[in-house]
Amino acid sequence: AIYKRLVELKEQHQWSDAELDIALSLSEEGTGFGLHSMGGFVYSFADGSPEQVETIGKQAIARAIIGAYAQTELAHGTQVSHLETTATYIPEAREFELHTPRLESSKWWIGGLARTATHCVVQARLILPEGDKGPHLFLLQIRNLGSKSYGALPGVDNGFMRLSRVRVPLSAMLSRFASVTETGKYNKPLHPKLNYGGMVYIRAGLISQGGWQTAKAITIAIRYTNVRRQGGGSLGHEKQVITYPSTYHRLLPILSRAFVWIFMGRSMTQLYSELSAQLAQNSTALLAETHAVSSGLKVLVTSISTEDLETARRCMGGHGFLAVAGIGTMWAQWVPSNTYEGDNYVLVQQVVRAAVKNLQAFLSFPNVIDAAASLPPSVFCLRHLVNPISVPVDPFSIPGAIHLLELRGACMVFEHNKRVQAKEIDGSADWRVARAVTEAFVARQVGQLVQDLDKRLSEKSAETLSTLLRLARSDSNHYLLTTLEAALVDLLSLDLLPSKKTPSKLDSASSHKDSVSIQEEFRDRSHELRSTIALLEEELLPHAIGLSDAFGFTDWELNSALGVKDGRVYETLWERTQLDPLNETDIVGYEEYLKPIMEYGRNILEMDKAALAKL
Amino acid sequence: AIYKRLVELKEQHQWSDAELDIALSLSEEGTGFGLHSMGGFVYSFADGSPEQVETIGKQAIARAIIGAYAQTELAHGTQVSHLETTATYIPEAREFELHTPRLESSKWWIGGLARTATHCVVQARLILPEGDKGPHLFLLQIRNLGSKSYGALPGVDNGFMRLSRVRVPLSAMLSRFASVTETGKYNKPLHPKLNYGGMVYIRAGLISQGGWQTAKAITIAIRYTNVRRQGGGSLGHEKQVITYPSTYHRLLPILSRAFVWIFMGRSMTQLYSELSAQLAQNSTALLAETHAVSSGLKVLVTSISTEDLETARRCMGGHGFLAVAGIGTMWAQWVPSNTYEGDNYVLVQQVVRAAVKNLQAFLSFPNVIDAAASLPPSVFCLRHLVNPISVPVDPFSIPGAIHLLELRGACMVFEHNKRVQAKEIDGSADWRVARAVTEAFVARQVGQLVQDLDKRLSEKSAETLSTLLRLARSDSNHYLLTTLEAALVDLLSLDLLPSKKTPSKLDSASSHKDSVSIQEEFRDRSHELRSTIALLEEELLPHAIGLSDAFGFTDWELNSALGVKDGRVYETLWERTQLDPLNETDIVGYEEYLKPIMEYGRNILEMDKAALAKL
Known part of the structure; x- marks a missing residue:
């Protein structure tokens, strides 16, 4: 529903595709479309031949079809060269046979596949008469498009997907870089890593997103810790929580990083454009460098921003855990970024x-x-x-x-x-x-x-x-x-x-002194x-509020009772809590669960009393 | 329902109260009873007079009544001296008047209060004719116990609770340490921090719990990373993930800490027993020391174990995020321990x-x-x-x-x-x-x-x-x-x-050399x-599996598809996934949401084609 509305808004306001991506990443709820536009399907057409881009790629961009990107298998992820799914070319039929040989090779948790997608791009090892050519991409339609028959096609089991010798035509292989002739001969790509471009784009997006997530969280935390008062002064005149050094020394560095990550995201997007222009000319000069920079930044930004979200939440004490505080949901949706598009420890x-x-x-x-x-x-x-x-x-x-x-x-x-x-x-x-x-x-x-x-x-x-x-x-x-x-x-x-x-008095050489005395001076090198x-x-x-306002978030975007711009935190908290579905009914399960426990307790006490009376 | 079953099991197996607490903490689901037995209500009777312990305290222990512990207010938490709720003694009536003067002083998110509790203990500032005596504890019944009338008493608004001049008798004040005479005179406690004992007990519990949570998570992660293979060897013979130094250097320290935290929890429980025995003799010699040790350990164990849970989950890659992996839920329930019973940054x-x-x-x-x-x-x-x-x-x-x-x-x-x-x-x-x-x-x-x-x-x-x-x-x-x-x-x-x-060649004094050369040697002090x-x-x-088996968890206790003892990880994952409620239906929302998006996309492409044809 959110995605439908955003597509309408895109049309209304003439957003570019990149602007739609940003709108999507700012709207917190997962839409199931993420992997259509951001994560793989559309961008896998960077690997498509000009004809494929013109036909099926255009349909994908216009969302006339909805796609999923089927790479990960139940027992294999990061190392694509070890995928077990095969695409065996059968020259007589001019078709590939897609096959997942065992349970462990099932395509697994493919985003959008279970309910939304009509097509998907499948990573499979290309098997030609001359041998195994490693992983390549193949287009596969998985549902009929007629409005009455939006059911899965036979032979395909969705969400996860097990492919049992499913045939697709020769033209289903995305063949911008590598291709197969009708007789089953292989045309090698110019550069073995030409198709890394798409990953660079996704990583650039993650860096920006890390910056904006951090910006949201820190705006909420800075606003709330300005309103919240705790300890310090006299009753009713307690100190604002943000004025404690132990609080602002945790919050201000997050604020600084938010700005830096956003700028780094911008410069990565720019670098990606340069890379794309070069790749279009079949030049790979920038590829290794862009791959290294985008990988390093992806790890740095996703790992630090995940920590920062949690730190911002903890700075808000108990209220930080409330769903209406907003950061918990952000964290839960953001933390997998440490693992996907290259697990950080692998990257x-x-x-x-x-x-x-x-x-x-x-x-x-x-x-x-x-x-x-x-x-x-x-x-x-x-x-x-x-x-x-x-x-x-x-x-x-x-x-x-x-x-x-x-x-x-x-x-x-x-x-x-x-x-x-x-x-x-x-x-x-x-x-x-x-x-x-x-x-x-x-x-x-x-x-x-x-x-x-x-x-x-x-x-x-x-x-x-x-x-x-x-x-x-x-x-x-x-x-x-x-x-x-x-x-x-x-x-x-x-x-x-x-x-x-001056150097320390405490180095091991001089520690065996005879005199009994208290050490007077250590040198603390980090002081x-x-x-x-x-x-x-x-x-x-004093500039913390102004700096966080500079991100320009509206209350609607932040979606946090604690981060409201007017500072009416407690009133907002009270109002939102009334909306909790639990508050619609009063007592549930009393007769079934609570009453027996309490009656059992009363019986014990009665028996104890009776036993006591007998003595 | 879980709680009811556990109470039955306690009876059946003659568990002690402490054993019930451990069973509760090992069963992952929050029961809404946590704060009855662990967090406050029962233990607040450590502050009760002998008569109060004998009557209402015994009822609480037998669960003939169910309690909640109402300390935190909407705008006040950690600093009890700044609570706004008052208990004003009215000598003529021999009653206290409990009152929350404004929205911000509402008792807030009191565990179990909204639906389960019949009574609660309220922290309120004691106001006597001679002045404000600071926070004390008062017993308040909030629901009728008759089976038909399990409704809230008038004047009390639950879940959160606003008290509008509610009267309770003089005997409602928990008065083991401090008490009030009929005429409204104050009897000072022997030691201002005598009532810290309860907090020490809770912290000792958190240290043990941190150990066992860590033990569960590391057992799951070690088992799964033994089964999971990724990269390294040839196709079909990849390396076990745990054999990578970057994996085991994250996992093994967690294993060591689990053992240490469990032992520290045991020695804290012992220390608490000694403290209790001394307090019963009105001696406070151990109090300051026990408070310091338990606070330090509480911070250390809750903060490190929270990180360790997340690290263990990330070592399991993408599958670590699955609900059936088990660690995500543990983390979500454990992370608030950093904030409650003394926010770690305050402690x-x-x-x-x-x-x-x-x-x-x-x-x-x-x-x-x-x-x-x-x-x-x-x-x-x-x-x-x-x-x-x-x-x-x-x-x-x-x-x-x-x-x-x-x-x-x-x-x-x-x-x-x-x-x-x-x-x-x-x-x-x-x-x-x-x-x-x-x-x-x-x-x-x-x-x-x-x-x-x-x-x-x-x-x-x-x-x-x-x-x-x-x-x-x-x-x-x-x-x-x-x-x-x-x-x-x-x-x-x-x-x-x-x-x-030898010392480094790179110290700042010698860095302005004339020669143009590459540095040959740095001294890495941590190497x-x-x-x-x-x-x-x-x-x-090689001992990792054996050591984690030593914790003795059953598959039922771990409740994780990735941590099954027999190593049939993928099969279990497959089976549990079939149970996902989403798999019960196929297509939802196609007509309403997906179809319009795709039709809109097709229309655009048709219009483009038409426009092109006109040229």
Whole structure:
């Protein structure tokens, strides 16, 4: 119903397809159409031949047919090369036979397949007379379209789908890159990863979405913790919850990240457009780089934003758990993003592999200065491995923080490469290295953004941008500093964090002293960074409401009793609670369940009394 | 219905009340009775006078009445001193008048109140002729008990509850500690925090529960990741997911923690018994210490176990999100434990305040050696502030790891005390310091446990204990080492982590070199710890199934298709999916929603074609 209404609105307001996607992602309820437009069906036609795009692809875009994307199998997901479903070409018939050989190869939880889709694109291993050509895409109609006969076609079992030797014509194979001749010969694609483009698009979308989800949650939490008062002052004059350092030190970094993720989403979408234009020319120059950047950012943004949603909810105490608070539902719908479109723990391996490959190429270059200049953006931080490094004087200034984050990225890749050579096992290495590399990339982008803001602001441009600058004072940036704080283990492990303090008295060499005394002084290496952040946050706090208003959400979009813009939180909570269906009836199950329990209890007490009387 | 059945089973099997509580917490569904027995009503009678315990308290225990505990108000929770509900004593009538003055003081989301309870205990500020005496407890009947008239009493509005000048007799005040005379005079309690006992009991319960929840989740995840195969080998011979270091390095630490939390829960329950015995003698010697320990452990266990549940779920990839996987529901029911019985971010303040108070007492003592010997267990780590400290040779042995964790706790409290004196703001300090102090306490307990195991094992005792020892090799313990890993920021910040490596070449003093070269060597201070853990985990991996079996869960208790003991995961998944109510009908909403969308799409394509034909 929501989807139907949105399609109507799209028509009415002449939205573009991209705008419809954003409207869809902002409307919280899952529509069952997500995987038609976003997740696979429409975009799988990026793999279609020009004719296929013109016919069936156009129908899909116009929603004259509704599609599902059938990749995952019950026992196989991430590794498409291990899918068990086969598409065997039968030259005599000029048909493929689609088949799922056993229970474990059933296509499983295919979004929209059970009730909505009329067609689907099936990932199956192409079996030709000359051999197994690995996974390819095939179009399969699964329902009749007549209005009376919207039933499943025979041989197909829906929701999950088991295919028992189902035939489709030769033309059903999506054949932009690879194709099969009538006699069953294989035409290889130009580049084995040409069809990665679609995944890049989806990941770019996830990065934007992570930003907007975070923005919603933090708007709700900042508004509510401004209204809520707890402890501190005298009765009736308690402190606003947001004024506690333990609260705003959790909330403000989320606010900063929301802005950064939204901007990163925009730049990823732009990068995808460049990639698409190149792929249309059959050039794959950008492919590996785009794949690495989009994978790293997808992991970073989905994992951190999921945590941030939950942190925002917990900052609202008990009320945060109410359904009408709004964040719980968001979290439940967002958390799977850590697992789909590449499980984050699998994707980091690819990010790290790409970085190591780039490092090895860099190290093998005879002239390191030249090599440093031509490093791709995803690993531009590696140039710091070359001396001399110009270190900014203030490590917590904007250039200083970027320098530290890039240095950390470079050192982590360098170290990791050595460990890989030595075949050492380290279960958390990929996660840590991918994060370091990606945060180095983001840091440089944020630096660029801040510079551009300065430029644009001198031209008195958009108001949103001027509020954003408050997250970046002329001399320091809140996102960068809190990212440094989260990166402390790496910075300290690698001895990268500069400090002006004297060394500790407590090192193991000197700990066997004879004198009996209390230690007077420890050197806390992270103290300087933490107190710099504390000062910046005191400055930012008064702007928190303004900055979250800058996202421009209406009450309807936020759909949260705690996040109402006028601050009438308790009244709204009271009103919404009256709507709870449980409040329509009074007592249910008293005779059946409660009464026997209480009567049983009374009987015991009577018996005890009687027993006592007998004594 | 579940509750009724459990009460029947209790009778049948002669369970104790504590056994019923465990059965309740193991049955996953919320029963609406939780707050009758666990959360407040029954235990609020710890505040009742002997007569009240004998009459109404006994009825409550026998479940002849069903109670709710009405503390939280719409706009007030944690800080009971700021509750707005009043109980004004009217001497002429020998009655209290209970009153909630405004919307914001409504008693809010009182568990079981809306439909189940017959009585409740109301927290209200006691107003006497001589003044406001702060919060006290009052018994209020809210429903008639006759079987026909199980309706709400007038003047009371349920679920939430607004009290409009409701009268209760003088005897309704729970008056074990404080009481009011007929003429309205106040009898002060012996100790202002005497009624903290109940909270300690609840927290002890939460620690055990956190352990068992973790045990359930990790059993499911270990079993499923043994069955699931993904990537690695050839088609049909892929690797078990659990054999990837990035998987088992997430799962094994959870397994270790489950054992530790269960043992900590047991020792807290024991400590509570000692406290109760002392309180019965009106001695409050143990109260402050028990309050500090139980608060610290409650925060540690609820926050880490919540994360661990989600980590276990994500290790199971996409299938982890299925309802039939079982962990999602557990997580949703467990996550509020971070907020109730003291919001974790509020509780840590009390843990830190207690530790700082102990430190100041310790520092003011003229003879530090004597003072060190008499430190209470919660801050026994502070003795390390006194030289000489005997440092174990191997920092990653069991005594070495305990030493490091205690040293870290001591240094963190010491540093924090200085910052507090200097009135520095640090929003994350309480969280970090409380964690350090609590983990130092747990480390010592684990050390004790391992010693005891050694002793008991030489007597060839229980099998469970022998499997446990595998998590603790003779020379190192997995829980302690992974706790050190998680504590790396603190250890590195304070320069506590010993290392045998040469210093880094990359320190800021030497970074301005003239030569153009690639850095050859960084010193990674955390590498030694991480590789020690990696070796230990390779040894532990083959025992993972055995160790999780040791918890002894049946398939019925786990209630997870992915965690079935016989490993028939896919078959069970298939069977349970057939039970999904959505599979009972086929197409819903086609005529209403889907058809118009597709027709609209076809029309557009027709119009396009027509327009094209005109050209």
